[in-house]
Amino acid sequence: EPEVTQTPSHQVTQMGQEVILRCVPISNHLYFYWYRQILGQKVEFLVSFYNNEISEKSEIFDDQFSVERPDGSNFTLKIRSTKLEDSAMYFCASRRDSYGYTFGSGTRLTVV
Amino acid sequence: DAKTTQPPSMDCAEGRAANLPCNHSTISGNEYVYWYRQIHSQGPQYIIHGLKNNETNEMASLIITEDRKSSTLILPHATLRDTAVYYCIVRVAYTSNTGKLIFGQGTTLQVKP
Numbered sequence: 425e426p427e428v429t430q431t432p433s434h435q436v437t438q439m440g441q442e443v444i445l446r447c448v449p450i451s452n453h454l455y456f457y458w459y460r461q462i463l464g465q466k467v468e469f470l471v472s473f474y475n476n477e478i479s480e481k482s483e484i485f486d487d488q489f490s491v492e493r494p495d496g497s498n499f500t501l502k503i504r505s506t507k508l509e510d511s512a513m514y515f516c517a518s519r520r521d522s523y524g525y526t527f528g529s530g531t532r533l534t535v536v
Numbered sequence: 537d538a539k540t541t542q543p544p545s546m547d548c549a550e551g552r553a554a555n556l557p558c559n560h561s562t563i564s565g566n567e568y569v570y571w572y573r574q575i576h577s578q579g580p581q582y583i584i585h586g587l588k589n590n591e592t593n594e595m596a597s598l599i600i601t602e603d604r605k606s607s608t609l610i611l612p613h614a615t616l617r618d619t620a621v622y623y624c625i626v627r628v629a630y631t632s633n634t635g636k637l638i639f640g641q642g643t644t645l646q647v648k649p
Contacts, residue, residue, distance in 0.1 A: 428579075455635060467580060467623075467639040480634040515579045524570065524582025525637065532577075 426450040430516050430528035437535055440505050445531045447499040447516030456499045457517040457525070458491065460484070467515070473499065506535045540624045545644045548618075554611040556643050558624030561605040566628050569600060571609045572637070573620040580623065580639070583609065614647045621645075 429448040437443050449456050458470040471481040473491055490502045499518075503510055511534050517527045541559040548554040560569065570585040584591055584598045586607070591598045597610040611618055623642040 457636065459637075461577075466641060467574070467637075469636045469638065472634045472636055474634075480636060513577055517579070519635065524572070524585065525580070527579030527581065530577065530579050 426526070428516055428518055428526050428528035430514075430531050432531060433529070434532045435534070437506050437533070439508060439535055443503050443506055443533065445501045445503075445514050445516075445533070447501070447528055448497055449499055449516065449518035450520070450526055451497070453518035453520045453526070455479075455519045456491075456493070457519075458501045459515045459517060459527075460512040461515065461530075462509075462512045470501075470514075503533075506533075508535050511535045540626055540640060542622075542624050542640065542643045544641065545646070547646050547648055548611075548614045550616060550647055550649050551613055554614040554618065554645055554647070556609040556611075556622050556624075556645065557606065558609070559606045560624070560626045563604050563626050567626050568628070569598065569604075569607045570625045570627065570637075571596070571598065572623045572625065572639075574623070574642070575617075575620040580637075583622075614645075616647050616649065619645060619647045 431446045456473040459467050461467045469482050471485045472479045488504045492500050513530045513532050515527050515530045517525045519525045568585050568587050571583040572580040574580045584596050586598045600607045621642040621644050623639050
């Protein structure tokens with residue numbers, strides 16, 4: 425069964441550093457998403473991406489965040505200057521049509 | 537998107553059916569009921585969705601009441617691996633290029649041996 429692949433599975437970074445979280449969506453999917461989940465809290469929508477541009481973003485997705493699909497296969501989330509409160513699980517997801525999303529297994533980001 | 541209400545937690549004996557309820561009394565005619573689950577800290581997993589008819593797939597069955605104000609997800613023979621948080625989400629079909637999901641707190645299902 426096709427999978428959404430996320431790397432790395434765990435990233436530790438120092439506060440103020442830039443991090444890039446990587447995702448390889450399912451190849452024939454058209455819509456791409458990033459979600460995050462702070463430990464013990466709900467899964468929160470960050471951003472959706474379609475046709476090589478952001479189609480919607482949440483209030484969480486401020487100027488410190490950016491997304492890119494650089495080569496038609498990878499989908500990346502960049503956090504420019506990490507804060508302690510950015511520590512969370514980050515999930516990439518993709519979908520092709522009106523059926524369900526496929527989520528990746530997540531990247532655990534720890535900011536120290 | 538319509539608001540949903542789910543019990544915070546439920547227990548189920550292994551091998552028995554798990555019936556997870558969801559109330560969505562403000563659902564509108566073009567909104568679907570979607571179910572996802574999250575096992576431990578893994579990414580959410582799509583289970584099933586429906587509009588008004590009952591649906592069944594290899595994972596579960598979805599029963600939607602005639603007035604569509606509530607639904608029940610049924611796992612026919614729960615196993616320990618079905619222990620997870622189950623989310624009921626009501627939204628219009630993914631007709632737009634956003635199609636974001638809004639997750640609530642869900643129901644934590646504990647399957648016990």
